[in-house]
Amino acid sequence: MTERLVLGIETSCDDTAAAVLRGDTVLSSVISSQLDVHDRFGGVVPELASRAHVEAIASVVERALRDAHLDPTNPGLDLVAATHGPGLVGSLLVGLSFGKAAARRWDVPFVGVNHLAAHLVAPILEGAEERYPKVVLLVSGGHTELVLVKSRSNFEVLGATIDDAAGEAFDKVARFLGLGYPGGPGIDRMAKLGNPEAFAFPRALKDVPFDFSFSGLKTSVLRAVELNPAAKTEDLCASFQRAVTDVLVQKTMAAVVATGAKAVALAGGVAANSELRARLQAACVEQHVALALAGPDFCTDNAAMVALAGSIAYDNAGAHPFTLAPEPSLSLKD
Secondary structure, eight states: OOOOEEEEEEOSSSEEEEEEEETTEEEEEEEEEOHHHHGGGTSOOHHHHHHHHHHHHHHHHHHHHHHTTOOTTSOOOSEEEEEEESSOHHHHHHHHHHHHHHHHHHTOOEEEEEHHHHHHHGGGGGTOOOOSSEEEEEEOSSOEEEEEEEETTEEEEEEEBSSOOHHHHHHHHHHHTTOOSSHHHHHHHHHTTSOTTSSOOOOOOTTSSSOBOOHHHHHHHHHHHHHOTTOOHHHHHHHHHHHHHHHHHHHHHHHHHHHTOSEEEEESGGGGOHHHHHHHHHHHHHHTOEEEEOOHHHHSSOHHHHHHHHHHHHHHHOOOOTTOOOOTTOOTTO
């Protein structure tokens, strides 16, 4: 791939992010979190998210350029890439509009990036050896998908959630248990103190190879609390997390066997979960397949993965027109 200089912009949800890449090398990555804005509501409020993006994006992009030792007035970029879906339409519009304006200002091509496709290439940013085909488990607040990746730009969706995503289930259970937002880190911390066999929570869709369902699991946790008011939060968290990771690991490794994949990669916000990382690593060692883990900085939404995905997309199909609109329901199959 050409060693081009790329500015990436990510505003699909509640993080305002910008990054600069030269080829596969991350020169800078800046993320402005909105956690304090949304915490008291127990989740992301779309109107507040888009407003916060408007307030933050100019300074975030300028900092990313300066951190990369570029002149913010004339950075010498080769390409600007910004997420155009999926996500919150108001949030997407902010980053997409800023990215197109920046590309026009500096007279460089512009590419809109599929946020999910960006997650697929995030593990590359760690510098691990690329092995294809590989199975990527993409787990985030809005998506849980198994994807067979045949090259940097060629992939096939094997399965997805039919209801709640894994991250969404974490957030809803954490909110019910009073652990705050986002729910994943809180449950992960509490689970370390609990008994994962205290509650026999369900593992859904056992007979469906690669699709997921977490809505029933979430309901089972709520029901367990109703029937056991004195239940320890630590045990509930440990049992819930074990049920989620059981399903994710089992289906991922089944996909490896079915496809003959040479490697596994883990991406998305839930990829930061310590039990999921440890158990998937152990399963890959047992099956003698390589494992690529996106680091904590590249698990959650970030603009470095957007910049890399944008460069790959530009190599394959060229620039997008400046009329490109946000697509909040964009999928990997689009």
